[in-house]
Amino acid sequence: MGISRRSVIVLPAAAAFTGLPALPARAGRPAPPRPVIFIHGSAGSAMQFRVQAKRLAGNGYPSTVIEAHEYDSPNIATIIQQVFAQLDARITRLLAATGADRVDLLAHSLGTFVTQAYLNSSAERAARVAHYVNLDGRPATALPGGVETLAVWGEGDPARTVAGAANVHFPDQSHTQTVSSVESFREIHRFLRGHPPRYCGVRPARTAYVSGRAVLFPSNAGVTDAVLEVYRVRSKTGLRSGRAVWRRAVGPDGAFGPIPLTPHDRYEFALLRTGQSTHHFYFEPFRRSDNFVRLLTSRPGEGLGGLVDTSDRHTALTFQRQKEWWGGEGDHLWINGRDILNPATAPHARRVIGVFAFDDSSDGVSDLTAPLPEFIAQTFISGVDLFIPAGRSPVSVVARERGGGRTTLPVPAWPSSSHRISVEFG
Numbered sequence: 001m002g003i004s005r006r007s008v009i010v011l012p013a014a015a016a017f018t019g020l021p022a023l024p025a026r027a028g029r030p031a032p033p034r035p036v037i038f039i040h041g042s043a044g045s046a047m048q049f050r051v052q053a054k055r056l057a058g059n060g061y062p063s064t065v066i067e068a069h070e071y072d073s074p075n076i077a078t079i080i081q082q083v084f085a086q087l088d089a090r091i092t093r094l095l096a097a098t099g100a101d102r103v104d105l106l107a108h109s110l111g112t113f114v115t116q117a118y119l120n121s122s123a124e125r126a127a128r129v130a131h132y133v134n135l136d137g138r139p140a141t142a143l144p145g146g147v148e149t150l151a152v153w154g155e156g157d158p159a160r161t162v163a164g165a166a167n168v169h170f171p172d173q174s175h176t177q178t179v180s181s182v183e184s185f186r187e188i189h190r191f192l193r194g195h196p197p198r199y200c201g202v203r204p205a206r207t208a209y210v211s212g213r214a215v216l217f218p219s220n221a222g223v224t225d226a227v228l229e230v231y232r233v234r235s236k237t238g239l240r241s242g243r244a245v246w247r248r249a250v251g252p253d254g255a256f257g258p259i260p261l262t263p264h265d266r267y268e269f270a271l272l273r274t275g276q277s278t279h280h281f282y283f284e285p286f287r288r289s290d291n292f293v294r295l296l297t298s299r300p301g302e303g304l305g306g307l308v309d310t311s312d313r314h315t316a317l318t319f320q321r322q323k324e325w326w327g328g329e330g331d332h333l334w335i336n337g338r339d340i341l342n343p344a345t346a347p348h349a350r351r352v353i354g355v356f357a358f359d360d361s362s363d364g365v366s367d368l369t370a371p372l373p374e375f376i377a378q379t380f381i382s383g384v385d386l387f388i389p390a391g392r393s394p395v396s397v398v399a400r401e402r403g404g405g406r407t408t409l410p411v412p413a414w415p416s417s418s419h420r421i422s423v424e425f426g
Contacts, residue, residue: 033193034104034130035065035094037087041109041137042073043218043379046292048108048179048322051202051426053292055185058203059193063291065098070220073110084118084125091128102130104192105147108179112137119145131192134162136178150191154178166191174324175351176380180426181323204263208286211257212293214250214271217303222254223295229270230259237394238282238411240268254295263287266409269295276300279420282411296320296422304381305420307374309362315388315395316358316416321425323401325352330402336395338368340384345371352382358416360385390415399425 036056038049046068053066069090071083091103107115112134119126126145134140134151140162143149149165154173161167168187170178178184182200189197214223230246233239245267246259261267269281279297298305308316317335325331327346332339335357345368346352356375359366367385375383388395394410401407409423 030193032098032100033061033065034100034102035067035091035098036061036104036106036192037090037094038066038068039087039105039107039111039115040068040070040073041107041111044073044108044111045070045215045220045294045296046212047294047296047320047424048176049106050290050292051180051322052185052188054202054288054290055182055197055200056189057288058199058201059189059197063289065094065100066291067094068292070215071114072219072221074218076110076114080114080117083114084121087118088125095128102128104131104133105129106133106135106188107137108135109137109175111135116140116144119147133188133191134165135184136175140165150187152178152184152187174326176353177323179322202287205288206263207289208261208263209258209289210261210286210293211255211259211291212295214254214256214295214297216298217296222252223250223271223273223297224252224254225273226250226254227272228256228295229272230261231268231270232262233266233268233282235266236410238266238268238409239394240412257291257293258289261286269293271295271297277418277420278414279422280411280414281422281424282409283424284407284409284426297420304356304375304378304383307383308356308358308416308420309360310416311359311362312415312417313364313390314359314362314416315390315413316356316420317388317395317397317411318420318422319355319357319397319399319425320422321353321399323353323426324348325355326402330400332398332400334396334398335386335388338366338386340368340386342368344369345376345382345384350376350382351380354381356381356383357386357388358383359387363387389413397423401425 057063126147129147132147132149136154139160143164149162151162151165151167153160153169227249229244231240231244234241250256271279281295325346326348327341328343333341364387366387372383375381390413395413397409399407
């Protein structure tokens with residue numbers, strides 16, 4: 001999308017920053033990239049950093065040095081010391097594995113509160129961090145822990161800053177968009193590597209090796225006792241094309257992969273748990289290897305999934321995108337030809353990135369004049385009452401992104417009585 005204004009402001013630091021020695025470089029070659037750790041925000045996960053991780057990998061970062069530090073964000077106040085200790089262990093492991101002198105940290109939203117507190121908690125912790133990127137989160141009156149900082153800000157109060165940091169403002173970008181946008185990536189790469197990226201798109205590979213975790217939303221606890229099946233699907237219908245290309249039990253923390261996939265095909269990830277509905281996940285083609293895939297699910301009757309009415313007659317869908325949907329402002333999401341986004345169901349101020357669509361009360365009647373109150377009350381979530389017939393005919397799913405193009409991701413019309421469907425754009 002177009003950016004109406006980009007500004008970079010460096011404010012005086014409250015305390016001088018003293019740089020530490022950089023990684024050694026071979027003669028005539030730049031120093032290898034340091035390990036990168038992303039710390040997500042409220043109700044977040046590694047998913048918010050998926051596209052940036054792939055962009056970094058396309059610019060010389062080994063995928064093995066790009067990680068996400070996930071935690072139970074609703075309970076952060078009671079577990080923050082545990083999160084700190086786990087981050088200590090992650091940094092120690094990455095430094096030992098790579099021989100790097102320090103790591104680089106990036107955080108978004110609530111994650112900036114966590115990361116600033118971590119860097120300010122001790123000089124020893126801050127000394128192991130070379131750079132910190134503060135993505136549309138907490139302002140600060142001094143560099144956190146004295147660490148060199150880039151602060152990226154989206155829409156909102158233009159006075160927000162981290163004192164002493166390079167403060168970059170994108171006033172036309174939404175909250176989560178500041179994590180995933182190409183404009184943010186250019187600033188992040190320049191800050192971490194000292195020069196602009198060579199590539200800003202996701203560079204395709206011959207084979208995409210996909211790995212990740214099946215997790216309970218929003219705690220990020222790993223799903224246990226589940227089997228993952230992966231199917232190649234037909235691009236025009238979303239229906240399966242042949243037998244499963246992968247079938248294995250997930251690990252004790254919900255981990256799976258790496259799964260070798262063809263980068264130009266679409267795939268279905270089906271999560272099977274005894275006595276529970278099969279949860280189907282559909283993605284756009286994996287253009288290159290991806291370690292940050294998260295299959296967000298829940299236990300029966302728990303979370304928002306427990307509020308979804310189900311029946312043999314209708315299909316229930318969940319949509320997610322790492323850029324807010326603004327109803328009536330250029331974003332569209334057509335389900336069987338009906339646009340479910342409007343200023344009521346996806347209001348600008350609610351920062352909606354996840355939308356539930358199902359037949360509320362299972363009455364066969366749709367009502368898109370207002371969002372479902374239990375869903376719109378949640379952070380970054382909305383819900384709409386839409387009757388989607390279950391059956392043999394696939395569900396037409398077409399999205400148009402503000403400032404971008406059109407994406408078509410049809411899916412099978414699984415009955416909601418025994419199936420859940422999630423669709424990830426981007």
